[in-house]
Amino acid sequence: MEKENKSEQHYTVAFYNVENLFDFVDNGLTHDNDFLPSSVKRWTKNRYNRKLNKLAEAISKIGSNNTHKPPTLIGIAEAENKKVLQDLIDTNKLKNFNYDIVHYDSQDERGIDVGFIYNKDEFELEYSKPYSVYLEKENGEQDYTRDILLVSGRLNGELIHCIINHWPSRRDGLEESSLNRLAAAESTIEIIEAIKIKEDNPKIIVMGDFNDNPNNESVKLLTIKGQLFNPMKTLGSYSRGTQNHKFKWNVFDQILFTTNFFETDDLALKFEDADIFDEKFLTQFHGKYKGQPFRTYSGKKYKGGFSDHFPVYIRLSVMN
Numbered sequence: 001m002e003k004e005n006k007s008e009q010h011y012t013v014a015f016y017n018v019e020n021l022f023d024f025v026d027n028g029l030t031h032d033n034d035f036l037p038s039s040v041k042r043w044t045k046n047r048y049n050r051k052l053n054k055l056a057e058a059i060s061k062i063g064s065n066n067t068h069k070p071p072t073l074i075g076i077a078e079a080e081n082k083k084v085l086q087d088l089i090d091t092n093k094l095k096n097f098n099y100d101i102v103h104y105d106s107q108d109e110r111g112i113d114v115g116f117i118y119n120k121d122e123f124e125l126e127y128s129k130p131y132s133v134y135l136e137k138e139n140g141e142q143d144y145t146r147d148i149l150l151v152s153g154r155l156n157g158e159l160i161h162c163i164i165n166h167w168p169s170r171r172d173g174l175e176e177s178s179l180n181r182l183a184a185a186e187s188t189i190e191i192i193e194a195i196k197i198k199e200d201n202p203k204i205i206v207m208g209d210f211n212d213n214p215n216n217e218s219v220k221l222l223t224i225k226g227q228l229f230n231p232m233k234t235l236g237s238y239s240r241g242t243q244n245h246k247f248k249w250n251v252f253d254q255i256l257f258t259t260n261f262f263e264t265d266d267l268a269l270k271f272e273d274a275d276i277f278d279e280k281f282l283t284q285f286h287g288k289y290k291g292q293p294f295r296t297y298s299g300k301k302y303k304g305g306f307s308d309h310f311p312v313y314i315r316l317s318v319m320n
Helices: 045-061 082-089 174-198 217-224
Strands: 008-021 073-079 099-103 113-119 123-131 148-155 158-166 203-209 243-245 248-250 253-258 270-276 312-319
Touching (some): 008 045, 008 082, 008 203, 073 082, 073 158, 073 203, 082 099, 082 113, 099 123, 113 123, 113 148, 123 174, 158 174, 174 217, 217 253, 253 270, 253 312
Parallel strands (some): 008 073, 158 203
Antiparallel strands (some): 008 312, 073 113, 099 113, 123 148, 203 253, 243 248, 270 312
16 A cells, blocks of 8 residues: 655744725724824825835745745734735735635724735634723723724634734833733733634634733743743744834734643644744845834934834744
C-alpha cells in the first residue's frame, strides 16, 4: 500500500493598529473633525487613498516570507467605520484575495472601532458579536471605549474563536488609566469563559492593541486567569517593539492563544512562530526617529506613512 502524501498548510493570523483610518466625510455623531479636508490636518481624498494603499502594501506582506501569501485573518484597530475597511480590501494590493470584513460601530467618542478581515477561501465565518466594556468616569458617568469583537469560524475545517481588542489608552497617565485596562481584560476573560461553557476545549486567539506590555497586570491577567499563552512576551527589547513613545519601545500589540494550539495531532492547527512585522519599508529611514514606525501624522504634521504601530502576527500550520 502506497504511503499517503501529505502537505503542510500554513496560515498567518495578524493584528494591525492602522492609526486613525478615517474617511474624509464628516460624521456628525463622532469626533472626527480632525480628519476632514477643512481641518488643520487637511485630511483629503488623496491622502486617504495614499494611506489605504500603504496599509494594503503592508498587510499583503505580513508573514509572506513563510506562507507566500497574505494573512488569512487580520484583526484591525482604529478603523472609523465599515466603509474604510471595505475600501482597504478593495485596493489593488488586496482585491484579488477574496477578503471580507466584520465590523460593528461602537460608542467610542472618537468613532474608531476594531474590525476583522478574513480570506473567504480559507476561513468560513460562522458567528460574530461585539461586546461593550463598561467604564466609569470620576464623576460616576459611563465612559465609552472601543467594543471587543468576537469572530468565530472554521479555519481548515477547525472551529476557532478570535477576540479583537483595542483597550483604553494611557493618555490620562499609566496608573490613572490602568483600572480601565484591567476592566477590559476582565471583559475579555468573560467572553473566553462563555465560550468554554458552550464548547469543550475551544481554540481561542486573543489579539489587540492592549496599550499595555506583556508584563503589565492587565495582560498578565489574560495569561493567568484567561489561561492563554503569550508568544509576544519575548519579542520586545530596548531596541525593538510595536510602538515607540519618547524613544522607549513598547509591545502593546500582541496575539495570545489557548495552549491547545500546541497539540501534536497532524490534523489540528498548530502554533509555529510569532513575530513583529517591522520590515525596513515600514520604518522611518532618516533622522532622530530612524527605525521607528513611519506614521501618517506626527501631531498635526502630515508624514504620509503607514501607521504609528507595527503589525504583529502568528503562524499556524496543519498537515493535510
